[in-house]
Amino acid sequence: DFIDALEEVKPLFGVAEEELGKRIRGDIIYYSRYINDILEEGRLAINTVRKSKPILSVLVHGPPGSGKTALAAKMAIDSAFPFIKLISAEDMVGFTEMQKVQQIDKTFRDAYKSALGVIVIDNIELLLDWVPIGPRFSNGVLQALIALLDKQPPKDRRLLILATTSQRTVLEQLNFRCEEEIAVPNVNTQEELAHVLRHSGAFSEEDQQRAIREIQDTTGDTEVGVGIKRILTGLEISTQDQDMPGRFARIMSRAIAARTSFA
Amino acid sequence: DFIDALEEVKPLFGVAEEELGKRIRGDIIYYSRYINDILEEGRLAINTVRKSKPILSVLVHGPPGSGKTALAAKMAIDSAFPFIKLISAEDMVGFTEMQKVQQIDKTFRDAYKSALGVIVIDNIELLLDWVPIGPRFSNGVLQALIALLDKQPPKDRRLLILATTSQRTVLEQLNFRCEEEIAVPNVNTQEELAHVLRHSGAFSEEDQQRAIREIQDTTGDTEVGVGIKRILTGLEISTQDQDMPGRFARIMSRAIAARTSFA
Amino acid sequence: DFIDALEEVKPLFGVAEEELGKRIRGDIIYYSRYINDILEEGRLAINTVRKSKPILSVLVHGPPGSGKTALAAKMAIDSAFPFIKLISAEDMVGFTEMQKVQQIDKTFRDAYKSALGVIVIDNIELLLDWVPIGPRFSNGVLQALIALLDKQPPKDRRLLILATTSQRTVLEQLNFRCEEEIAVPNVNTQEELAHVLRHSGAFSEEDQQRAIREIQDTTGDTEVGVGIKRILTGLEISTQDQDMPGRFARIMSRAIAARTSFA
Amino acid sequence: DFIDALEEVKPLFGVAEEELGKRIRGDIIYYSRYINDILEEGRLAINTVRKSKPILSVLVHGPPGSGKTALAAKMAIDSAFPFIKLISAEDMVGFTEMQKVQQIDKTFRDAYKSALGVIVIDNIELLLDWVPIGPRFSNGVLQALIALLDKQPPKDRRLLILATTSQRTVLEQLNFRCEEEIAVPNVNTQEELAHVLRHSGAFSEEDQQRAIREIQDTTGDTEVGVGIKRILTGLEISTQDQDMPGRFARIMSRAIAARTSFA
Amino acid sequence: DFIDALEEVKPLFGVAEEELGKRIRGDIIYYSRYINDILEEGRLAINTVRKSKPILSVLVHGPPGSGKTALAAKMAIDSAFPFIKLISAEDMVGFTEMQKVQQIDKTFRDAYKSALGVIVIDNIELLLDWVPIGPRFSNGVLQALIALLDKQPPKDRRLLILATTSQRTVLEQLNFRCEEEIAVPNVNTQEELAHVLRHSGAFSEEDQQRAIREIQDTTGDTEVGVGIKRILTGLEISTQDQDMPGRFARIMSRAIAARTSFA
Amino acid sequence: DFIDALEEVKPLFGVAEEELGKRIRGDIIYYSRYINDILEEGRLAINTVRKSKPILSVLVHGPPGSGKTALAAKMAIDSAFPFIKLISAEDMVGFTEMQKVQQIDKTFRDAYKSALGVIVIDNIELLLDWVPIGPRFSNGVLQALIALLDKQPPKDRRLLILATTSQRTVLEQLNFRCEEEIAVPNVNTQEELAHVLRHSGAFSEEDQQRAIREIQDTTGDTEVGVGIKRILTGLEISTQDQDMPGRFARIMSRAIAARTSFA
Ligand SMILES: Nc1ncnc2c1ncn2[C@@H]1O[C@H](COP(=O)(O)OP(=O)(O)OP(=O)(O)O)[C@@H](O)[C@H]1O
Ligand SMILES: Nc1ncnc2c1ncn2[C@@H]1O[C@H](COP(=O)(O)OP(=O)(O)OP(=O)(O)O)[C@@H](O)[C@H]1O
Ligand SMILES: Nc1ncnc2c1ncn2[C@@H]1O[C@H](COP(=O)(O)OP(=O)(O)OP(=O)(O)O)[C@@H](O)[C@H]1O
Ligand SMILES: Nc1ncnc2c1ncn2[C@@H]1O[C@H](COP(=O)(O)OP(=O)(O)OP(=O)(O)O)[C@@H](O)[C@H]1O
Ligand SMILES: Nc1ncnc2c1ncn2[C@@H]1O[C@H](COP(=O)(O)OP(=O)(O)OP(=O)(O)O)[C@@H](O)[C@H]1O
Ligand SMILES: Nc1ncnc2c1ncn2[C@@H]1O[C@H](COP(=O)(O)OP(=O)(O)OP(=O)(O)O)[C@@H](O)[C@H]1O
Ligand SMILES: [Mg+2]
Ligand SMILES: [Mg+2]
Ligand SMILES: [Mg+2]
Ligand SMILES: [Mg+2]
Ligand SMILES: [Mg+2]
Ligand SMILES: [Mg+2]
Structure with missing residues (x-):
């Protein structure tokens, strides 16, 4: 896994x-x-x-x-x-x-x-x-x-x-x-995020799409802007939850909301 | 007790x-x-x-x-x-x-x-x-x-x-x-406060209702917004007073008035 | 004395x-x-x-x-x-x-x-x-x-x-x-001040009234707002002066003028 | 002297x-x-x-x-x-x-x-x-x-x-x-200054009047507002000058010009 | 070389x-x-x-x-x-x-x-x-x-x-x-920059002209305003790239954009 | 010399x-x-x-x-x-x-x-x-x-x-x-500056006049306002230059331009 x-x-x-x-x-x-x-x-x-x-x-x-x-x-x-x-x-x-x-x-x-x-x-x-x-x-x-x-x-x-x-x-x-x-940039697009999820092998294609959809629904945003490190940590916590994609979407949405600007 | x-x-x-x-x-x-x-x-x-x-x-x-x-x-x-x-x-x-x-x-x-x-x-x-x-x-x-x-x-x-x-x-x-x-939130509603008072076993149902009513009268507010720790301390001091519910209402009202915002 | x-x-x-x-x-x-x-x-x-x-x-x-x-x-x-x-x-x-x-x-x-x-x-x-x-x-x-x-x-x-x-x-x-x-409050009213003077036994009733009257005349204020400690010190210094009530009134008036707000 | x-x-x-x-x-x-x-x-x-x-x-x-x-x-x-x-x-x-x-x-x-x-x-x-x-x-x-x-x-x-x-x-x-x-106040009036000069015994009555007049002419002010210490120092320096009252007037005028407020 | x-x-x-x-x-x-x-x-x-x-x-x-x-x-x-x-x-x-x-x-x-x-x-x-x-x-x-x-x-x-x-x-x-x-000034004109490139012997006359042209195109500026030290470092990095003049132009353009004022 | x-x-x-x-x-x-x-x-x-x-x-x-x-x-x-x-x-x-x-x-x-x-x-x-x-x-x-x-x-x-x-x-x-x-004042007038140059014995009367004229032309100012120390240093450096008066005028002009206010 x-x-x-x-x-x-x-x-x-x-x-x-x-x-x-x-x-x-x-x-x-x-x-x-x-x-x-x-x-x-x-x-x-x-x-x-x-x-x-x-x-x-x-x-x-x-x-x-x-x-x-x-x-x-x-x-x-x-x-x-x-x-x-x-x-x-x-x-x-x-x-x-x-x-x-x-x-x-x-x-x-x-x-x-x-x-x-x-x-x-x-x-x-x-x-x-x-x-x-x-x-x-x-x-x-x-x-x-x-x-x-x-x-x-x-x-x-x-x-x-x-x-x-x-x-x-x-x-x-x-x-x-x-x-x-x-x-070094953040993971910025949904395609990039999907790539990471697919690579993890933790999600079915369906779950992955559902998670990304839920993130977009919650944040009202198609841009991700979260570092790979936080995404991987979110994945690890989510795998402990019965509702893995739901938990992952919640964690990611919170991270997106808290995005800090970088210069 | x-x-x-x-x-x-x-x-x-x-x-x-x-x-x-x-x-x-x-x-x-x-x-x-x-x-x-x-x-x-x-x-x-x-x-x-x-x-x-x-x-x-x-x-x-x-x-x-x-x-x-x-x-x-x-x-x-x-x-x-x-x-x-x-x-x-x-x-x-x-x-x-x-x-x-x-x-x-x-x-x-x-x-x-x-x-x-x-x-x-x-x-x-x-x-x-x-x-x-x-x-x-x-x-x-x-x-x-x-x-x-x-x-x-x-x-x-x-x-x-x-x-x-x-x-x-x-x-x-x-x-x-x-x-x-x-x-972790404060004790925010009168229902939550009532739950705590009931759990303490220190108040009769009547006294508990009187205390909460007096708090609302004094502060003009139905929201509580006080931490469980201060509520329990207030309870302990009040039990030493002859007018327990009155003292408790006074202590709580002061605490509510001094509520600090949290972010 | x-x-x-x-x-x-x-x-x-x-x-x-x-x-x-x-x-x-x-x-x-x-x-x-x-x-x-x-x-x-x-x-x-x-x-x-x-x-x-x-x-x-x-x-x-x-x-x-x-x-x-x-x-x-x-x-x-x-x-x-x-x-x-x-x-x-x-x-x-x-x-x-x-x-x-x-x-x-x-x-x-x-x-x-x-x-x-x-x-x-x-x-x-x-x-x-x-x-x-x-x-x-x-x-x-x-x-x-x-x-x-x-x-x-x-x-x-x-x-x-x-x-x-x-x-x-x-x-x-x-x-x-x-x-x-x-x-803990200051000595705030003339009655409270009179109580302190009477308790000291240092003033005749007449001297005490004269002192309070002179304070009010000088400051244009009936509120006292001075701590008990400064009042007692003022009393002790005044007892060394030939014009005890006069000196006491002067000391008190200065103290009242220099009142600091407290919160 | x-x-x-x-x-x-x-x-x-x-x-x-x-x-x-x-x-x-x-x-x-x-x-x-x-x-x-x-x-x-x-x-x-x-x-x-x-x-x-x-x-x-x-x-x-x-x-x-x-x-x-x-x-x-x-x-x-x-x-x-x-x-x-x-x-x-x-x-x-x-x-x-x-x-x-x-x-x-x-x-x-x-x-x-x-x-x-x-x-x-x-x-x-x-x-x-x-x-x-x-x-x-x-x-x-x-x-x-x-x-x-x-x-x-x-x-x-x-x-x-x-x-x-x-x-x-x-x-x-x-x-x-x-x-x-x-x-403790400064030496504030010309009378007070004259008292000090007279007490020093260093000036004739005439020289003293001349010095005070010159100070007033230079500063355009009848108020002195200088500490006794600086006046005495000025006196000591002036006694070394051939034109004692003139030098004293110059020193005093500078001191008066440089008066610092005190509260 | x-x-x-x-x-x-x-x-x-x-x-x-x-x-x-x-x-x-x-x-x-x-x-x-x-x-x-x-x-x-x-x-x-x-x-x-x-x-x-x-x-x-x-x-x-x-x-x-x-x-x-x-x-x-x-x-x-x-x-x-x-x-x-x-x-x-x-x-x-x-x-x-x-x-x-x-x-x-x-x-x-x-x-x-x-x-x-x-x-x-x-x-x-x-x-x-x-x-x-x-x-x-x-x-x-x-x-x-x-x-x-x-x-x-x-x-x-x-x-x-x-x-x-x-x-x-x-x-x-x-x-x-x-x-x-x-x-001590920066290298400020294109002529000065050309002199430095020629002196290095690293560029053909053609490459040198191409590099300077690309810099001007990218920055929209004929002024250089970069220190000789950064130019020489840029040259050394560029020699490791297959597209030497292109890389040099990119490095210089970034340096020109980041020019800091000096007084 | x-x-x-x-x-x-x-x-x-x-x-x-x-x-x-x-x-x-x-x-x-x-x-x-x-x-x-x-x-x-x-x-x-x-x-x-x-x-x-x-x-x-x-x-x-x-x-x-x-x-x-x-x-x-x-x-x-x-x-x-x-x-x-x-x-x-x-x-x-x-x-x-x-x-x-x-x-x-x-x-x-x-x-x-x-x-x-x-x-x-x-x-x-x-x-x-x-x-x-x-x-x-x-x-x-x-x-x-x-x-x-x-x-x-x-x-x-x-x-x-x-x-x-x-x-x-x-x-x-x-x-x-x-x-x-x-x-203690600066050397402020051209006359004072001429006095210093003459005293140094380094300049002919002609060179001295030329230097002062050039200073005035460069700065557009007849006031000097430079300390005696910097003037003497300028003189010493200038004596090493073939064009002594010209170099002295340049050094003085720069010093005059950089005059700092003093209080
Ligand atoms: N393309 C990638 N780039 C970088 N890290 C990746 C990539 N793919 C996966 N990872 C993993 O993501 C994590 C990135 O964490 P890393 O500590 O390198 O980030 P960081 O930017 O240094 O974080 P911080 O700002 O906290 O220092 C590592 O565990 C790494 O193995
Ligand atoms: N649901 C509850 N959650 C937390 N504490 C409770 C709860 N119910 C009762 N308590 C009691 O309330 C008190 C809470 O105090 P505690 O010191 O944990 O608060 P705190 O938020 O850490 O305070 P502080 O901000 O001063 O650090 C404890 O005595 C605990 O036993
Ligand atoms: N009712 C009273 N309350 C307090 N002190 C009193 C009272 N009556 C008399 N006193 C006397 O007045 C004095 C009060 O001084 P005390 O040092 O307690 O004041 P404090 O508020 O602590 O002063 P500080 O602000 O300087 O610390 C004491 O000498 C005390 O004996
Ligand atoms: N009426 C007077 N009051 C005070 N000092 C006097 C008086 N008459 C003469 N003097 C002399 O004037 C001088 C006052 O100097 P003193 O050092 O006391 O002033 P000060 O206010 O303490 O000065 P500082 O602010 O520098 O501390 C002393 O030499 C003192 O002998
Ligand atoms: N005309 C020149 N003037 C100065 N340095 C030159 C010149 N031509 C070539 N160089 C080389 O350019 C480099 C200049 O670097 P140098 O460290 O002297 O710059 P610097 O201004 O002291 O930098 P920094 O601000 O980092 O201290 C040196 O390697 C030097 O050999
Ligand atoms: N009239 C003069 N007054 C003062 N210095 C003079 C005069 N004529 C010539 N000099 C020379 O000019 C120089 C003045 O330098 P000096 O170090 O005293 O200046 P300074 O004001 O103390 O400088 P800094 O502000 O740097 O302390 C000395 O070398 C001194 O010999
Ligand atoms: Mg790191
Ligand atoms: Mg705690
Ligand atoms: Mg105390
Ligand atoms: Mg002193
Ligand atoms: Mg250097
Ligand atoms: Mg010096």
Whole structure:
């Protein structure tokens, strides 16, 4: 069934680099041609580092739950570079600002022990402890990231940095900029949503159509605008309900109503 | 009598998990069908974790005193998961921010020693030392919670997180979000209030009607809009007064007049 | 004379509990029936804790100098509970925030060694180091108080908390709330003022009438609106002046002109 | 001459209490009947403490340089109380906030070793490190002062506190209040100014008249509104100039133009 | 090819001073006569220090990526002064404010060991940890820089300071000022852009014209307004794409659309 | 030539007091009668301290680069007092706030070891780490300065304090005030500018006239309004250019265009 399918694909991610794999759950669903474009832009960045520019930073940005982390992880693993590492707030719970800076700095120094490396810096705003109220953030971590992305690698060392964020405008205001940017969209059309449902194998064709119809009836909207992550979570909860399509339609309708704008 | 009844039901809560039981006083009164719906949504979340998604976070939100903590505790105890734990500001009086973060982090690590766990994080805004003036809050605790809720459990570990709050809008502004949400209402109608009074056994049918009539006369309103917790406290104080229904009506009228809006 | 009278009644307060007595000077003057109502509400709170609810918090609020501390102390002493304790900023001069929190926490833990206790937390805003400019306050102390008032006592322990404040609105904005509230008024009418003067024994009936007349002439107002504390201080200074009623009228008129609104 | 006169009167201040004397330079000039009234109000406060109220706080307030410190010192010395002490920012340069609080607290504890004491707390706003920009101030010192002024002395101990400030409105906003207040004015009329000049012995009657006339011509104003302190400094500088009255008129005119409002 | 060309010229920079060379990549392209003017102004500053003024500070300012660091480095190296040193945030990742101040102070003291020195302080705003949100910055580092630039060197010591910034207005608001200023422009005209492309050797004349035409078509603008640094990065990425001119045009068009104003 | 002339006059400053001399470069040019007035006011202050007032503080204020430090140093040296000392931010790079306070306090205590002393406190705003953004400043240093200026010297000790600032209004807002004030103007007229050029000996009469004419043509203004310090720096840079008068005119025109208002 659907859940088992998710479990199954896990090892796919973990092959090259266990570190990254542990944090990713499920496979990439090619629900839109944009997914191919995104991964193609990733390959271009990888080749630029491999063959020309010794350091390149790329910002993978998009709305919450749109799949940024999974896509950046896929790019990193597909590079087959000898050094692949994830920098993530999850691994620094309870660290002081100084400890975080040192940990990040160490990851860059480790990367420079290999000829070719890729570092995924996941969820920059979380790493910065950023909160819109105040606003507050760790300027120490911010400045360290800016300086490390700006710094030329040692001789014969090459490094790609993939940073993810759902707060691109905020990062710009904080003077955090990458050299390139890749945008990740939400699941936006009913066709894309249908593709995801079909891929899950959890719904009959009939149930899937009923669910989409009910969503449209409730929201009065044919546009979806919800991240793949929330859709998959909704699916998992719905499978526990006797009325699976009904529950899924309710969850999706609520998510659509709560859509947040992204810039 | 009423008070003894409350004392009596206490052990009910404490059976599965003494930790939680100690903090809850009294039983769940089914004064409205919403109470059943809420507990049903809790069961769905429990099954999702048990059978499909290894980690799920649910926000139990509602006005002050509406019964969030008691309902979240009930859900947790009814899960019968081998690990059940409450994280509460009450147990961290005098802790530094760093000590709080470490305590919370430890609870999560403890949970991951069991195959199935549920953590109730009670009153998130209190845990964050949140005050509207400033506003001020502990960004350290906030970021730790966000990171811990986002983190995949170790292999073969499953965890449900039930967080309670009466400041849902604030939490949203602080970027604290759960994957699912359950709303807990106030006691809103005179029928619901009557149900609670009847259940208490403290009032004769006549006294109960007189009290409700007096409340309506004083406030000029048939809507109640007061949390179950304040109603039960009002009842306990009133039982000490010679004019029990009169005192209760006065206390309730003041509470109704001071109703705070909730979003 | 008046001053000696004040000295004399002092031991009355100090009987049950020396701690409290040391901080109170003078007796309660029953200048209005509100004083009886206030003390009656105190008795109801005491009985609720004794017989029903194991923990209850009551906010004694009113304008500066209206007699809140004296009345809360009277309620505490009249409870005859085995544990009676005052928490006051005066005893924590030079403490760090952490030391204050630990001192307060210890007082609660001490209270829970007795079956029945009452804690008077005097002048919450002072305890919080609250200043309107900024505003500034100790969030550490605030959060500790909120958590301690919310916490269920250990089995078979019962505790009444009487908190005093002249900044009720501020406390509300700081999310500090008690379960019940008792309002303490100023000395508002000329009759009430006359009662106080008569009780002091310092004025002849004629002098007393002259003073009140002069106050009305100067302020153009028959309303008094000054706290009992300032009236008694004014009396003491006036007794040093050769023209006692004249000086008293001048002091009172200035106080009336400087009346601060209270909400 | 004038300067020698100032030097001469110095010991007068220092007799009773060297501590205070060292900080005061020159004598009290009775240039207006208000000076007598102010000192009379001081005597009333002293007697109130001696005979009736065990603790009393008085705020001596007025524009910068109006003579507040000198007048408070005179009151303190004239009390002939066995304990007289000055608390002043000048003696705490380089102290941390905590050290200041402890120093102040110690002074109060020292005072309570004598049956009768007077503490002059000079220039409260300076003691608080208060700056209008921000605004900034030491909340620690502020709260310590508020608490110490509020605290009942030990049995058989009596204490008068004379606090000086030129920022009365600010102190009120900071919740710092004394039980009584004494206002100190500027030198406001030409007659008062003439009295001061005559008392100095530095000017011939003619020069004095010429100086006052020139001031009026330059400023177009008959009101003076300058503190006694600045007038005396102006006198001292002028005596070094060959054209003494001309220089004095220029200095005074500039001071009058720069008059700051006081509330 | 282009990339190899860049690699080749590297040693040119590193000859005089390895420290500086390591941080610079590629050669100076004389795409406009302004480049000659800028370097001429640099020579004037060098001679002023060599022959007349013992200390001189010059601010090299311009939009992000306009080539400020490379040009300042070229000036420094061309001076052939015995002491040449770069102060850069990159070398102080994880330093406390105090450590940064000490490091900067040490560099100045080292400079004063040589008769003639030049210090490049790169990217002042980064060194100050400056962020527009707040705004926040290290006042400690700022004040140290201001004081060090203001200080006369020891006898017989001469020092030129070249500071770079893309935040001239901010620095002015922070009271950071140099004695002289040199402005560095973007690549602004199509002719200048063509010069850069031709110099790279990566494009055929035809491809170059096609790229510029496509940029104009997309943006509807003949002005370029992009820094040389972003143009060179765009070139490097484009060489990895099969459709090199098309990719370059897309990257440039995006950069032109995102042009930020500079003052 | 001009530069040598500057070098030559240096020892003039350093005679009396090497400390001060080291920080001043060049001589005082009497380009306007205001320079004489300023130095005369300095002599008056010196005599007031010598003969009458034991402590006096004077604020030497004016636009940036107008010559405040040089003039205050001249006054100090001309006093021939046995103790002369400069307090300057330059000598406290890397000091903590507390260390600065202690250093300043020590200088005052040292001064009180001599019967007659003068302390130049240079650039108060720099000493306070003052930045308009925020604004931020060291309240510790500010309060120490205020207290030290207010404090009576020990018996038989006399002290003149000369403080310089280009931020008089800011200091007033910070409650920092001296007893007297001396204003230092810019070089304002073409005649004054000609005087300076002539004194430098660097220009022929013809070149000087051409330079001033070109300045007027470029700016369309006959007012100069630039500090003597920037004029002298402009002169030194211009002497390195082949077209000396042209370069000087360009530098001056830019300075005139960037004139900042001063209050
Ligand atoms: N086409 C896809 N792109 C990205 N993720 C996909 C896709 N198809 C399926 N997924 C799955 O969807 C989930 C996307 O979650 P992910 O954490 O990557 O999103 P995110 O944008 O990083 O979320 P957040 O904003 O919370 O950081 C993953 O579990 C991933 O396996
Ligand atoms: N249907 C019900 N739902 C919830 N609580 C109930 C219900 N019936 C009775 N109760 C009792 O009401 C009280 C609810 O208090 P609880 O502390 O859970 O409210 P809360 O919403 O968490 O309050 P707060 O906003 O202060 O955290 C408990 O004592 C509980 O035993
Ligand atoms: N009826 C009364 N109620 C209260 N206090 C009274 C009464 N009659 C006399 N008093 C005396 O008046 C004084 C009241 O002062 P108290 O400190 O209690 O006021 P308060 O409201 O707590 O002041 P503050 O706002 O400064 O804390 C006490 O000395 C008390 O003995
Ligand atoms: N009538 C008077 N009242 C007060 N001071 C007088 C009087 N006559 C002369 N003096 C002298 O005037 C000076 C007043 O200065 P003082 O420091 O007391 O003023 P202040 O108001 O405390 O100033 P500041 O606002 O700076 O604290 C003293 O030197 C004092 O000797
Ligand atoms: N005429 C030129 N001027 C400056 N740099 C040039 C020029 N021609 C080629 N370059 C190259 O362009 C790049 C300019 O980057 P540089 O880091 O100096 O820019 P910057 O303005 O300092 O950027 P930032 O604002 O990020 O600090 C360097 O690699 C340099 O070798
Ligand atoms: N008449 C004059 N007055 C002052 N300085 C003069 C005069 N004539 C020549 N100079 C020279 O001009 C320079 C003035 O610089 P100085 O540092 O004193 O100015 P400043 O106002 O203190 O500057 P800043 O605002 O930067 O502190 C000194 O080198 C001094 O030797
Ligand atoms: Mg992510
Ligand atoms: Mg709760
Ligand atoms: Mg009180
Ligand atoms: Mg004073
Ligand atoms: Mg640069
Ligand atoms: Mg200067």
